[in-house]
Amino acid sequence: MFWNRKKAPAVTLPTGIGAADFAGAGTPLKFNSVEFRDGQQSLFATRMTTEDMIPLLTRMDQVGYDSMEMWGGATFDVAVRFLKEDPWERVREFKKYVKKTPLKMVLRGQNLVGYKAYPDDIVEKFVLKAAEAGIDVFLIFDALQDLRNCEAAFNAVKKAGKKIEGSVQYNVSPFHTTEVFVQNALDQEKMGASLMHVEDMAGLMTPQAAYELISALKKALKIPVHLHCHCTGGMAEMTYWEAIRAGVDGLDVCVSSMSMGPAHPPIESFLAALKGTSRDPKIDLEQFKSINDDFLKLRKKYADFETKLVGVDVGCLQHQVPGGMLSNLESQLTAMKLYDRLPEVLEEVSRVRADMGYPPLATPSSQMCGAQATTNVLTGNRYSMVSKELKEYCRGMYGMPPGPISPELLEKALGDEKPTFPRPGDMLQPGFEAARQEVGNLARTEEDVLTYALFPNYAPDFLRAKYGL
Structure with missing residues (x-):
């Protein structure tokens, strides 16, 4: 009968993953928060307002992130066009509450936060004003990986005394290989990048590809390497684990209530998986409960913009x-x-x-x-x-x-x-003073002029509303 079964032999369970299982063992893994930029951009079309972000900021600042990506990308465009709020003020508001965590923006090289190349003088002025507003780290990329489009931005960030995070845009094509990615990263390191970001923006990277690419980058570069994956293809968590094994220095994550789908892997899962290992960042899991509760309320508020992707899109x-x-x-x-x-x-x-x-x-x-x-x-x-x-x-x-x-x-x-x-920048005449003349009295600050220079079609209405004109 079942109660007379023989007692099972004792089993010795492993106490944790040993240092030998990880490249970079002994170095705590770093995490970068992306909820306020790419997370919400992927989940509900970047519609979260600054007002809704503020109540979360002090708690997010206490987590222990290496950086907080909260500006750039589509946030600037959406703030001006749909939210009718000043994107420059968002940075200043964040700086009031986020005291410990460096603020990061995503900069599209010569395209800044717009959709075309802008003149070099506008690139330099934009970077300067962003740095003055409170941006600490500039994650700079070019969609084509044509580094000529990053030169002006790199130089402007160096002039502003801020940190350059270079970026390798991962994708699969007959023209993209590990060797091509590594050479591109090496070129960016020579240009002045002090951190290398690998961006798997579509969730394509397989675990094997991650191990190969991160291993190659760690071998070739003298600077840290961070990985950014989306969960769209269902492989991101496996991919992150293989990247950890290969010695990646940091990962881009969302809290669990803002994770998965077309967004990013959850930080809590990795904190639990790494606990007691040689790469344990020792970040307290308990602090995420109230943060997740509040993000869940926001997801309900923005449900009309929510992605319809549920689960995985292997397509x-x-x-x-x-x-x-x-x-x-x-x-x-x-x-x-x-x-x-x-x-x-x-x-x-x-x-x-x-x-x-x-x-x-x-x-x-x-x-x-x-x-x-x-x-x-x-x-x-x-x-x-x-x-x-x-x-x-x-x-x-x-x-x-x-x-x-x-x-x-x-x-x-x-x-x-x-x-x-x-080089697109070489084909463009200086544009800042011309934009100042065109916008006229609608602009009261250099930031206003830049907003107009980037989005002349709808910036005038925004500026009139801003100043009650």
């Missing part, structure tokens, strides 16, 4: 659409009452990306690719209409694509015109 391994781009595509198609066409659009994204020379789908190439794919699907006639931005891309005004642009797209976009690929 991302094919279309390579990043989380933020996916939620925006969903939102736009829903607004047009065409959400059922999303699978067709995502299939077309893959074809358009190949035609564009396989750019990583980071801003602004992701927006160009997504918009053109949507147009192709809805018109039923590929490239019968080509956006102004994609024409400029074909002319080389965004930099050098990783691979050749297809003859079909070139012909539809440019006709007989032959593209050249100069």
Whole structure:
């Protein structure tokens, strides 16, 4: 009978993962908070207001993050266009409450926080004003990995005395290999990056690929390496673990209530998994309960903008659409009452990306690719209409694509015109003083002038509302 069974032999359980299992053993793993920027951008189209962020900031500052990514990317555009709040004030508000954790912004190289290249003087002025407002770390990337587009921004950050975090845009194509990524990172280290960020914006990276790439970067670079993955493809947590084994120095995370789906892995899971190991960061798990409760309330508040992706989208391994781009595509198609066409659009994204020379789908190439794919699907006639931005891309005004642009797209976009690929900044006249003259009395600060220079179409209405004009 069952109560007379023989007693099972004693089993000696392991006490924890040994130092030998990790490269970089003995160095606590660092974590970077992305809830206020990429997390909310991926989950609900960047609609969280500064007012809703403030009650969380003191508690988030106490967690022990290496940095807090809270500005740049789409936050600037959305604040001005939809939230009607001054994005510059957000940085100053954060600085009132976040006393210990460095504030980070994502800067799109020559494109700053916009969707095209801006003149070098505007790049320098923008970085200076961002640093003065309170940005400590500038995560700089170029969507095409054309580092000529990062030179002005790198120089401006050095001039401002702030920290440069370089970025490798991970994606899968015939033109992207571990050797290419490592060389690009080495070039950025020589340019002045003091930290290297690997961005898997679409959740494509496999655990094996992570181990290989992080190992290669750690071997080649003298600076720390951090990894950023989205959970879209269902592999991010496994990928992070292999990166830890390979010696990665830091990971981008969300708290659990803002994690998964097209967002990022949860910090709590890794704190539990690393407890007692040679890389234990010794961050207290108890502090996350109230933080998660408040983020859950915010997710309910912004439910109308919430991504419809539940669980995993293995299709991302094919279309390579990043989380933020996916939620925006969903939102736009829903607004047009065409959400059922999303699978067709995502299939077309893959074809358009190949035609564009396989750019990583980071801003602004992701927006160009997504918009053109949507147009192709809805018109039923590929490239019968080509956006102004994609024409400029074909002319080389965004930099050098990783691979050749297809003859079909070139012909539809440019006709007989032959593209050249100069450094985009060299093709632009200084723009700050011209913007100051154009905006006139609507702008009362240099920040206002920059807002106008970046978004002249809707900045005037924003500035009139700001000053009650």
